[in-house]
Amino acid sequence: MPIFEFVCQECGTPFEELVRSSSAVGEVSCPFCESTQITKQISTFASTVAGSTSSFSSSSAASCSSGSL
Numbered sequence: 001m002p003i004f005e006f007v008c009q010e011c012g013t014p015f016e017e018l019v020r021s022s023s024a025v026g027e028v029s030c031p032f033c034e035s036t037q038i039t040k041q042i043s044t045f046a047s048t049v050a051g052s053t054s055s056f057s058s059s060s061a062a063s064c065s066s067g068s069l
Helices: 022-027
Strands: 003-008 014-018 038-040
Antiparallel strands (some): 003 014, 003 038
16 A cells, blocks of 8 residues: 655645555545645655666665675
């Protein structure tokens, strides 16, 4: 089940919701004011930019004392 990010249009609160399917997004309401006037946000956790280097590093490589993998 994917986690979607939303912003409530009534109170402006951002929140995340575990949703069974994309068709169930219409059933989501704000957990703070219970409004159904919400907007689904675009998640950027998997975005990439061509030509850029990754900012992620392996924790095992960072702690390797010999310097080799």
